[in-house]
Amino acid sequence: MARAGGNAVGIRRRERKILLKGLLFTSPWIIGFLIFQLYPIVTSFYYSLTEYNLFKAPKWVGLDNYKALFQDEKFYKSMYNTLYITIVGVVPHMAYALAMALLLNAKVKGQSIYRTIYFLPTLVPAVAGSLLWMWLLNSQYGLINMALEAIGIAGPNWLIDPDWTKPSLVLMGFWGTGTITVMYLAALQDVPKMFYEAAEIDGASKWRQFWTITFPSISPMTLFQLIMMLISSFQYFTEGMVFAEATQSMGGPENSLLFYSIYLYQQAFSFLNMGYASAMAWMLFLVVMAFALVIFKTSARWVYYGGDK
Amino acid sequence: MAEQSISADRLATKTFKKKRTGRSIAKSLSKHLILCVAGVFFLGPFAYLLLTSVKSIDDIFAVPFVWWPERFYWENYSNAVHAIPFLRYTLNTLFVSLLSVLGELIAAPLTAYGLARIPFKGRNALFMIMMGTIMLPAQSTMVPLYVLYNKLDMVNSYWPLILPAYFGAAYYIFLLRQFFMGIPHEITESAKIDGASEFRIYSQMILPLSIPALFTVGLLVFLNSWKDYQLPLIYLNDPNKWTLSVGLKAFIGEYNVEWGMLMAAAALFAIPIIILYFFVQKVFIQGITMTGSK
Numbered sequence: 001m002a003r004a005g006g007n008a009v010g011i012r013r014r015e016r017k018i019l020l021k022g023l024l025f026t027s028p029w030i031i032g033f034l035i036f037q038l039y040p041i042v043t044s045f046y047y048s049l050t051e052y053n054l055f056k057a058p059k060w061v062g063l064d065n066y067k068a069l070f071q072d073e074k075f076y077k078s079m080y081n082t083l084y085i086t087i088v089g090v091v092p093h094m095a096y097a098l099a100m101a102l103l104l105n106a107k108v109k110g111q112s113i114y115r116t117i118y119f120l121p122t123l124v125p126a127v128a129g130s131l132l133w134m135w136l137l138n139s140q141y142g143l144i145n146m147a148l149e150a151i152g153i154a155g156p157n158w159l160i161d162p163d164w165t166k167p168s169l170v171l172m173g174f175w176g177t178g179t180i181t182v183m184y185l186a187a188l189q190d191v192p193k194m195f196y197e198a199a200e201i202d203g204a205s206k207w208r209q210f211w212t213i214t215f216p217s218i219s220p221m222t223l224f225q226l227i228m229m230l231i232s233s234f235q236y237f238t239e240g241m242v243f244a245e246a247t248q249s250m251g252g253p254e255n256s257l258l259f260y261s262i263y264l265y266q267q268a269f270s271f272l273n274m275g276y277a278s279a280m281a282w283m284l285f286l287v288v289m290a291f292a293l294v295i296f297k298t299s300a301r302w303v304y305y306g307g308d309k
Numbered sequence: 310m311a312e313q314s315i316s317a318d319r320l321a322t323k324t325f326k327k328k329r330t331g332r333s334i335a336k337s338l339s340k341h342l343i344l345c346v347a348g349v350f351f352l353g354p355f356a357y358l359l360l361t362s363v364k365s366i367d368d369i370f371a372v373p374f375v376w377w378p379e380r381f382y383w384e385n386y387s388n389a390v391h392a393i394p395f396l397r398y399t400l401n402t403l404f405v406s407l408l409s410v411l412g413e414l415i416a417a418p419l420t421a422y423g424l425a426r427i428p429f430k431g432r433n434a435l436f437m438i439m440m441g442t443i444m445l446p447a448q449s450t451m452v453p454l455y456v457l458y459n460k461l462d463m464v465n466s467y468w469p470l471i472l473p474a475y476f477g478a479a480y481y482i483f484l485l486r487q488f489f490m491g492i493p494h495e496i497t498e499s500a501k502i503d504g505a506s507e508f509r510i511y512s513q514m515i516l517p518l519s520i521p522a523l524f525t526v527g528l529l530v531f532l533n534s535w536k537d538y539q540l541p542l543i544y545l546n547d548p549n550k551w552t553l554s555v556g557l558k559a560f561i562g563e564y565n566v567e568w569g570m571l572m573a574a575a576a577l578f579a580i581p582i583i584i585l586y587f588f589v590q591k592v593f594i595q596g597i598t599m600t601g602s603k
Contacts, residue, residue, distance in 0.1 A: 015430065021507050022429025028416035029439065032476020037442055040450035040457070047452060054459060103344055108337070116590065117348045120355065123582045125536040127554045128575035131561060132358045135568055141370060143357055175354065182594065227444070235446050238538040238554075245561045261539075264448050268455070269543055278452050285449040292444055 041285075047278035054272055065279035075280070077255050078263040079287075081166065081240075085259065086233040089170045094225060097177040101184035102214070115185065119178035130242035133172045134159060159246035162256035169239055169257075180225055187221040188214070219303040226295060234288050237261040260284060358579075362386070362572040369568050385573035392570065395577065397549065398556040405470050405541075405552060406534040412474030413481055413530045414523060420477045421485035422511050426497075436486075439479045447539075455543065469544045470537075474530065481526045484596075488522040489515060525596025528589060535582060553578050 023030070048065055050058035069075050100118060104111055121129065136143050137158040145155030158168045195213045204212070215222075240259045244252040250266060251258035264284070268277035361369065365382040368375045389395065423429075424436055458469045496518075497510050516523070538554040545551055551559070557574055564570060586593065 018427060019429045019431075022423050022427040022432060025423025025427060025507070025511075026420045026435060028475070029420040029477045029479075029482060030435075032416070032473065033438070033442065036454065036473050036476065037445060037450060040453035041445070043453035043456075044449060047456075054456065100344075100347060103340060106340065108340055108344065114344050114348060115594070117351050119594075120583065120586075121351055123532070123586050124579045125538075125554060125582070127536075127538055127557050128578040131557070131571060131575050132354055134561075135361065135572065136354055136357065138568075141568075143353075146374060175351065178351070231444055231446065235448060241538070242558060242561065245558075245565065248562055248565070261448055264451075265539070265543070268452050274452050274456065281446075281449040281452060284446055288444065288446055 044278045044281050047275050048282050050275045052274040052278075054274060058275065061275065065276050066283075068276065069279055069283065074255065074258065074263055078258045078260045081256065081258055082234060082236060082260040084166050085169060085236050086230065088166070089173050090226070090229045090233055092170070093173050093177050094180060094222070094229065096174055097180035098184050098218075098222075100177070100181045101188055102210075104181070104185055105188040115182060118181050121175045122178040126238040127242055129176070130172070130239045133168070133175070134243060134246055137168050137171075159243055160253055162252070162254040165243060165252050165256045169243065172239065180229075183225065184218065184221060187218040191217040216304040220305060223295070223299050223303045227292060230291055230295070231288060234284065234291075235261050237265070358572050358576055361568055362576045364569050366567065366569060382569060385569040386577070388567075389570045389574040389577065392564065393556050393560050393574070394549075395556075395574070398551055398553045401467075401550060402535055402552040402554075405467055406531050408467075408471045409474040409534040410527045410530045412471060412476075413478065414527055416475050416477035417481040417526060418485050418489075418516065418519070418523065419511075421482045421489055422515060424482070425486045425489035426494075426515070427507065439482065443479045443483075451543070458544070464544055465546045465550065466544075467550070470534075470540050474534075481530065484526055485519070485522055488519055492518055521592050522596060524589070524592050528585075528593055528596075532582065 047058060049060060049062060051061050051064075052058040104114055108114070124132070137145075139145055139155065139157040139160065142155075142158075144158075148155040156164045158164045191214060195217075196209060199209045199213060236259045240252070240257045240262055241250070244250055244257045247253050250262065250270075260280070264277050264280045267273045267280060360377075362385055363381040363383060364375070364378045364385075365380075368378045368382070424432060424439075454469070455464070458464050461468075463469055492515060497514055500510050500514060536554065537552070538558065541552045541555045542558075545555060548556075548559075557578055560574060561571065
């Protein structure tokens with residue numbers, strides 16, 4: 001009896017030692033999480049209920065910021081712009097990256113050269129890349145409109161016409177899809193070859209093979225990419241700021257480039273409306289969570305994990 | 310016929326080379342054609358960037374269009390370097406990037422090791438919380454952090470850009486955790502029996518085995534820090550402290566018709582990264598695909 005009791009104490013002591021070790025090793029992130037994430041997100045909610053300009057102490061205003069938000073045209077405009085770039089941008093960019101990965105995966109000669117070429121644009125800093133595209137999209141002297149003219153199409157005034165500013169950004173986005181291609185390519189190379197061999201014996205067409213073998217096999221990667229792209233798309237900032245330089249304004253022509261993050265930045269750091277900006281931050285947080293939730297909920301229907309999960 | 314071309318395609322590397330029919334050659338040609346067109350789409354803008362950067366204003370706005378300038382106008386580069394304090398911004402950017410890399414490489418592997426190889430209670434919960442924070446938009450913590458740095462008198466310094474790296478970022482920790490989990494336990498088992506401390510096992514066995522992974526994470530941190538625009542924009546007010554992203558953006562509004570000079574500046578900003586990439590490409594692609602399979 002005494003021995004068994006001693007054992008239990010020993011086990012508990014060992015467990016505690018392991019716990020201590022674990023916490024010690026993970027302490028950098030835990031401390032960082034408390035300072036850089038948990039504290040700010042809680043405080044941000046408090047600020048969102050106040051009027052605060054950095055210089056005077058926050059003044060409690062209840063839900064006033066949120067009420068003002070729902071009457072603010074620019075709030076809707078910036079949310080619309082952001083949803084536009086998310087919905088119109090993300091899926092075509094992913095489909096394009098996947099198509100490129102499929103082509104590359106089919107054992108073409110020079111695969112690694114193509115891969116390098118596709119990946120190269122993702123290395124270009126966003127400010128430099130956007131600047132380059134501003135030049136390509138220049139309505140008079142840009143390469144794109146010159147090419148369009150050569151085939152008899154009058155190109156639009158990409159960066160000046162409010163209807164074309166966001167399509168310009170989506171177009172530029174295709175240029176930066178190299179990372180997704182590389183990651184899709186890795187996922188494709190993990191699909192067991194025997195699946196295809198079996199399908200070929202059964203006489204399944206390539207199209208059918210894609211939907212019954214390839215797409216389900218790489219669906220975890222699709223989910224991962226979708227979530228990551230969604231998050232970065234909701235924070236769309238730099239490219240919009242640079243493109244707006246074409247009209248020398250923040251927000252671009254008719255605020256067609258006023259993305260949510262840009263408007264939030266403007267409220268917080270140009271107008272010092274910290275309370276209002278915090279309310280905006282919370283709305284963004286909720287919208288992102290809602291989107292992520294919907295994707296995760298529906299993912300059960302289209303994401304397949306291999307046998308080990 | 311269809312079957313033959315498929316097999317020729319798939320087994321070309323084996324013994325079926327002789328069987329390459331006209332149709333399969335046409336197929337592979339059309340594949341290359343699509344890949345090349347895509348290649349032009351990816352590479353063309355670059356080439357145009359470089360070409361414009363050596364054109365004089367007259368050539369740039371010439372009608373009819375001038376493809377190849379008669380004389381390379383290198384002055385764009387010297388003008389760009391003088392118009393903005395390019396060297397200063399480069400050094401500032403390097404300073405921020407390198408210190409961020411250092412911080413991340415201290416903090417992220419430690420945390421990743423704890424999550425991958427110490428089976429403590431609550432480890433899974435901690436991991437789930439960490440993965441959840443990846444979905445947290447930076448905007449939702451931006452204002453309170455600014456207020457905090459402002460109180461600590463750190464606005465207009467590099468602290469806000471560097472400090473967070475010293476606590477590890479979830480994404481990099483996740484990458485390293487995946488890598489550490491793949492290292493067989495047998496390797497560390499005997500050291501454990503000999504009574505080596507956990508930190509010793511970490512620093513003398515696991516870290517040396519993980520150099521490719523550490524390298525990839527370091528490079529990703531460097532890239533992201535080098536490119537970053539929003540944080541430096543928020544925190545650096547003094548133009549002398551600006552990084553390349555902020556400096557170049559300010560430059561655009563000021564010189565918005567001098568495309569040659571702007572393109573030269575963009576080239577100078579992008580080229581160091583591209584050169585760096587060519588040196589480390591192999592390890593980097595390996596590392597980036599590391600995230601992919603799981």
